[in-house]
Amino acid sequence: MLFSLSQTFLSEHLQIVAKAIATRSTIPGLDGILFECDGNDLILTATNMELGIQTRFPAVHKEKGRVVLPGKIVDIVRHLSAESVQIKVNLDNYLTEIKSGQAEFQLYGQNADDYPVFPTVLPEQKECSFNIKSGELRRLLRQTLFAVSQDESKLAFTGVLFTLSGNLLTLSSSDTFRLATTSCHVTAATSDATFLVPAKNLQEVLRIFAAEDRIIEAVLQQNQLFLTSGTTCLSSRLLEENFPDVQRVIPQKIIGKASINTANFIKALERATLLAEGTNHVVRFSIGENTMVIRASSKYGKIQEQLPISLSGEGVEIAFNARFLLEALKIIESEEFILEITGTNKPCIIKDPLAPGYLYLVLPIKIKNKLK
């Protein structure tokens, strides 16, 4: 097995698959990358059984073959400074020579026969498929990924819920303290479906499918989600957990609606957080007709700040974990955002006029309603 190609090109593709390399695995070879030459293309594969990434591209090569090279290959290729790289594998003992400029590496490769087969999309086994623009998918993910739970004991909440109904795809995520939900239209949807995808695999989607205007084909098959764009394919295992009913917790009755300047509010919140108390960063808000008063206090002192707003309907005295607000506000695109009020010790809803399908619901910190 022998091939040569440009260092930057190979390095780029190695970086793409690198994130799926298993860090702790009992299966031999999973801590490496599978290299395959099939006569036309070079195919790189990495999988940790939860997440798999495969990418293929044409490479000048003379011999077919397969080998698993240690994960170190990623760094090795990245550090090469000559323009082209030549890789030569002795298929008898998998000793691999990497030559680039004056540098010569010898790596101990492994037999690829034990490497798990990368699941392939089979047209007859497709349960559901649809096409989505990479820019749209990236937006949906940015609007939901931050709200997932980091708590492995609440497994369902470590994933993002995908609900496909007709041509409308809705993504929802929650850590039980807040809930983010957003949607967009997709094309070529075959059937309705609901599935839960681990958030950490979706982080890789953001990284891999960076271009904004490519079409990503999504396929659901045998408890796996496949996302394919061009010559790169990502497969993620789905979470077999029940995600609770999202619609049930979205309040229907809004008692007040405030329009607030996004940038000013973020700055004021960040100031208040400096003195916010405890691990849940308690910041109190008195929302009145034309102003909102933001207060925070801790053993170090207190802060109070007034912010002009425009309110229709009733105001409220309420407290939130400042972090939960800040994380949501940082993805608001509009100059002014909408805060919908449902009552004391009841959730608020944040909406972005520039992102119609987006809704962020955040639960308050319980307070005794006493105006100071």
Added chain:
Amino acid sequence: MRSIIHVDMNAFFASCHQAQNPGWRGKPLLVAGDPQKRHGIILTASYEARKYGVKTAIPVWQAKKLCPQGIFVPPDHSLYTSYSKKIFAILKEYTPLVEPFSIDEAWLDVTGSERLFGSAEEIGQMLQKRIAKELKIPCSVGIAANKFLAKMASERQKPRGFTVLRQRDIPSVLWPLPVEEMVGVGKKIAPALREMGIKTIGQLAAMPKRLLVSRFGIMGEILSQLANGIDDSPVDPYVFDTAKSIGHSITLPRDIDKPEEVARVLLDLSERVGRRLRRGGYLGRTITLTVKDQNFVSSTRSYTLQEATCLTEIIYRTALQLYQTHFESWRKVRLLGIAVSKLQLKEKGSQLTLWADETERLNRLTKATDMLKDRFGERILCRATLFQGHQPD
């Protein structure tokens, strides 16, 4: 230079019984668990009984053989607590800086009290006399410039010892002692020190610090300092106010292996721990389960929750999960323990959660049952699963 006094009651449990019953004074008295149950071991023997070779932790039958005329009494913890309170009240007359080490031991920093009450030696003697006269409890007193040396001093002479350990006495008094007698050297470290050829505290003091650090980590650093008589730790009167963990364990009357029996004991323990957490206004994140099996092999496993809790149900579920994941069901269980750590004080506001109908319900239920228990006593109500095996005690 500080003046630290360490006060250590002699044979405290036995002394309390003797103080309360004048007829028992001067006689061999043994505090022992119920011989019928597993706790049939000697908890404390009075000094009169120790003359017959009775030691703490030997079985009752053996103690009876050694000291047939001994008076055997069951433990009475409320008695010990009441004496302990009286003792601490006396100690606090001399300085507010009293750090309890256990129910019957404390450090006093009297550096600032010497102008009021006399030198540390005089205060120490006064304390010893007053506790003996007013409460009829003997104690040993150690005086030195830091906590470690003060404790080492009070250990020198028992009962009714009075030892002053000065900096200049370190080579002659401290260093010849075997390392096992050093405070901070336990069952685990002592053999390791022996392996390194360290037999006395002096040898430990002479050992290059880096060797101890490479072998014991941070503990090596501390050991090296202590052995040289250096201890900067302050006398902290609030040491028990900021709990690090809250736990309960129980040695079962007989070994059990049925999952439902284990579950029942875990539920009982969870309730006790939960109740103490809630009473102290604590929430904890890490749940630790300790299991000792029929061969006295004990193992500990813990799990850290994302959110701190004080709810019996959550503690129970986590402990049960730990048991089911980590302990083979063929192992018979002799002791079970649950502890909750990574404690934080309950904050005034609590973050509300979505789909939290269950937690909300549990919170309300717990509040109600706690209120009933506070008002009518712990036995006013209990869980039905615990009721079956419940015996009035």
